[in-house]
Amino acid sequence: MDTESLTGEFRIEHDLLGDMEIPAQAYYGVHTLRAIENFPITGQSIGLVADLVNALAEIKIASALANRDLGMLDEIRADAIVKACQEILAGNLYDQFKVDLIQGGAGTSTNMNANEVIANRALELLGHERGQYEHLHPNEHVNMSQSTNDVYPTALKLATYRGCERLLARMQSLQEAFERKAVEFKDILKVGRTQLQDAVPMTLGQEFHTYSVMIGEDISRVQEALPLICEINLGATAIGTGINTHPEYASYARNHLAEVTGLPLITAPNLIEATQDVGAFVQLSGVLKRVAVKVSKICHDLRLLSSGPRAGIGEINLPARQAGSSIMPGKVNPVIPEVVNQVAYEVIGNDVTISFAAEAGQLQLNAFEPIIAYSMFRSISHLSNAFQTLEVNCVDGITANLDVLQEHMDRSIVLVTALNPYIGYQNATSVAKEALHSGKRVYDIVLERGLLDQAKLDAILHPQALTAPRLPIR
Incomplete structure (x- = not known):
């Protein structure tokens, strides 16, 4: 027997480097314990990422079958093996997945943590x-x-896909909020x-419909990236040659x-290429950066539009x-927009x-897939949370x-742009100059000068005429 000898509150397990005492009640083993000692980096264990733990369990089920x-x-x-994995999928044993998310070894410690549990x-x-x-071995079986x-x-691809499904749902919900x-x-x-x-x-x-469209x-860009995440290299083993399978x-x-x-x-058509290429993660990360940049721009707009409330633009009220x-x-x-901005900077x-x-x-x-995973999981999770809080705690309550x-419309001189075809560029310029220096409304100046009658002026300055293409008013 190469591993087990119960001694009080510990059992002795053995690996390449020698013996270690493992807490008797632990489901993890020697490889996990060494990783716990070696990688005290983030304080966040893989057990905190349910999607990743579940993905590992699903892979072990598929492999066993x-x-x-x-x-x-x-x-x-x-x-x-299948029954043990099903218990994990039911939400058990997460606390036994102890290895830090950032680790050396290209993820070996994560895989061995799963194998041992x-x-x-x-x-x-x-x-x-x-x-x-000797009855059932983490490596051999x-x-x-x-x-x-x-x-x-x-496992990273499965976990990423699940995270993106939640993100897409949150994006869809925020889009609908802006459309409302x-x-x-x-x-x-x-x-x-x-x-x-x-x-x-x-x-x-x-203005708000534009945010919905953005x-x-x-949403379409994230959906387009997901098929790349569905291409897996399971069966490649060490370098893609499929040795020992x-x-x-x-x-x-x-x-x-x-x-x-x-x-x-789908299985990647070339497993050697797929084992060394992480281009799918690069592609998806670039899309997430795009999402972050655009939602951050929207939040900047909300902050500007609500600025003041007395000495700024103040056109909308945030809750x-x-x-x-x-x-x-x-x-x-x-x-709320401020926190979303900060999430965007993190994703970038x-x-x-x-x-x-x-x-x-x-x-x-x-060898650096662990930091890719850590960064990707944070981007997806934090963006998902940011979209939800922006919708529930901000957009829904905007008035x-x-x-x-x-008042801004009344004081604006840009209405002369709509009058150009009717009073001419020179008259429009003169009206704008007087409005700017006198504080009078463009509307009133045009009437005072007799450039247009009130009925036609009202028709020209009707909201529908001002905000969409339209044939000239006769």
Whole structure:
């Protein structure tokens, strides 16, 4: 027996480097314990990422069933492995996944953490003690026909896909929230702005519909990136040659994994390429950066439009979420857009990290997938949370400041742009100059000068005429 000897509150397990005392009640083993000691980096264990733990369990189920079908693994052990994994999928044993998310070894510690937890729980199901690996071994049975180099990237892709599904749902919900506001504000006229200067009129509804469209475009971009995540290298083993696997293992394992997960998985056409190439993560990260940049731009707009409320633009009111100052009574800050901005900056930084890690892969393997995973999971999770808080704590409660919007329209000189075809460029320029220096309304100056009668002027300056293409009014 190469591992187990219960001694009080510990059992002794052995690996390449020697013996270690493992807490007797732990489901993890020696490889996990060494990783715990070696990688005290983030304080965040893989057990905190349910999608990743579940993905590992699903892969081990698929592998056990494939090995069973191919006559490589006996029915009894395969059944025990599957049952142990099903318990994990039911939400058990997460606390036994102890390895830090950022780790050396290209994910080996994560894979071995899973192998050990599953093996020890399977041993119990078979009536044995934890650590009695002569009956069912983490490497020989749970990891049969596998390598970290195909298990880990496949698990990352499964976890990433699940995270993106949640992100897409949150994006869709926020898009719908902006569209509801677009309908609510559809008849409210306002001054458009370019380069922060007054431009031609538009409706507040058009402004908010634009945000809905922007998010809708990014939903499509995320959806387009997901098929790349569905291409897996399970069956590649160490470098993609499939050493130590049955010739049909990759196909069997993929089919079982697709059935277990319900995802449209395909086996990469070239497993050697797929084992060293992390381009799918680079592609998706770039899309997430795009999402972050655009939602951050929207949040900048919301902060500008709500600025003041007395000395700024003040055209919309964001819901008050908390007191804004420890010294200024009554001050309320746009804290929800601000936090979304900060998440966007984080995602942009994560994309840089993923790019460097992907570029640093060497020869047949990228050893830096753990930092890719850590960065990707944070980007997806934090963006999902940011979209939700922006919708629920901000957009849903936005109201229009009608008095301010009307005042801005009344004081704006950009209405002369709409009058150009009717009174001529020179007259329009003169009217604009007088309005700017006198403070009078463009509307009143045009009437005073007799340039247009009131009926035609009203028709020209009707919101529909000002905010959409239209034939000249006769």
